[in-house]
Amino acid sequence: MTFGSIDAWWWPFLFILVAGWLATDAWRFLGVYFGGRISEDSDVLVLVRTVATALVAAVIGNLIIFPSGELAGTPVGLRIGAAAIGFAAYMLLGRRVLVGIIAGEVALLAGLYLL
Amino acid sequence: MSDEATAISLDAEADTAGRLVWYLRGVRAAFSVPGLLLASAHIGFAGLAKEAGLTLVQTVFMTGTVWALPANVVLIGGILSGASLPAAAFAVALSSVRLMPMVVALVPELKGTRTPKWFLYFLSHFVAVTSWVLAMERLGGIPREMRTSYYAGLGPTLVLVNMVVVAVVFLLADSLPPTVAAALFLLTPMYFLTSLWGSARERAGHVAMVLGLVLGPAFHLIWPGFDLLLAGLIGGGGAYIFHHMTRKRAAR
Known part of the structure; x- marks a missing residue:
């Protein structure tokens, strides 16, 4: 039951609806239902946030270490270095996301040009 | 009217x-x-x-x-x-x-x-x-x-x-x-590397992020189909434990 396991036009859409739409909108609808009844600081929500953060960070780690497409052809050291430079620029130059993205991209392109 | x-x-x-x-x-x-x-x-x-x-x-x-x-x-x-x-x-x-x-x-x-x-x-x-x-x-x-x-x-x-x-x-x-x-x-x-760091409400969020970044690729090598789940649960759980340990220490 993987994304590619059933050869029918509707299967990918069903996969996206169940694994994607249902798995996200269910939480949003519960949020409207509970609206104003749960405190943002409750202990359970700390766990909710840490698990979600670790999960997305895991995807980011995979995208940098095991990328797909054209990025896969670049040296792994360059990718980690570019991400680190972008992150450092973000931390040091006023914590602006845009600055971090631009610095990371410039570092990657400079590396590709020099190598 | x-x-x-x-x-x-x-x-x-x-x-x-x-x-x-x-x-x-x-x-x-x-x-x-x-x-x-x-x-x-x-x-x-x-x-x-x-x-x-x-x-x-x-x-x-x-x-x-x-x-x-x-x-x-x-x-x-x-x-x-x-x-x-x-x-x-x-x-x-x-x-x-x-x-x-x-x-x-x-x-x-x-x-x-x-x-x-x-x-x-x-x-x-x-x-x-x-x-x-x-x-x-x-x-x-x-x-x-x-x-x-x-x-x-x-x-x-x-x-x-x-x-x-x-x-x-x-x-x-x-x-x-x-x-x-x-x-x-x-x-x-x-985008996520920077915005995720910035949106963390407590220190535990940063710990969770670092753990996830390392555990994701690690579990990808060991158990590809479950890498995200394992990294999320173990990394997030670890950060949550960190959150409680530091809070207790601060309370003492």
Whole structure:
């Protein structure tokens, strides 16, 4: 039951609806239902946030270490270095996301040009 | 028509005009720096989805129905590592639990005195990090009865713009020079690497992020179909334990 396991036009859409739409909108609808009844600081929500953060960070780690497409052809050291430079620029130059993205991209392109 | 009825209909007219104005202001708010950042992350996402073997229609469909980039990136991650439907759904659900407290916090800010419940359910679909941050920042300065109109402009516009962005990138991707394509694939990781760090509410969020970054690739080598779930549960659980240990120490 993987994304590619059933050869029918509707299967990918069903996969996206169940694994994607249902798995996200269910939480949003519960949020409207509970609206104003749960405190943002409750202990359970700390766990909710840490698990979600670790999960997305895991995807980011995979995208940098095991990328797909054209990025896969670049040296792994360059990718980690570019991400680190972008992150450092973000931390040091006023914590602006845009600055971090631009610095990371410039570092990657400079590396590709020099190598 | 009696005088009273005229007054009410005039009132309703003014109300509709006001709603249109605030709706359009909401639309305009989608074209802002946060909106631009989100679009750049979607550029990378489109490239990623194409590489994972998805079609243009599937990717645009996914952008509109799921509408939370972390969830979509996790879903693509699951597809890439060959996760089964239940495993992928579980990983996406875990990555999206935070949408519930976000909506819980937004609803009291958003709803007017006469807002029907179904409209709140409809608007909640458009809640994701960008529109939520913009709304929480700006709703306070908007007349209460106009807030749903404003958000109805902001949320759906962000979705539509990014559906278009994804489609355009999908069509252009093959004609891009390799260097540009490589740079495009770095957009999404760079976006989350920085915005995830910035949005952490407590130190534990930073610990969770570092653990996830390391555990994701580590579990990818050991158990590909379950890498995200394991990294999320172990990394998140570890950060939660850290949160309690440091709090106890601080209390002593």
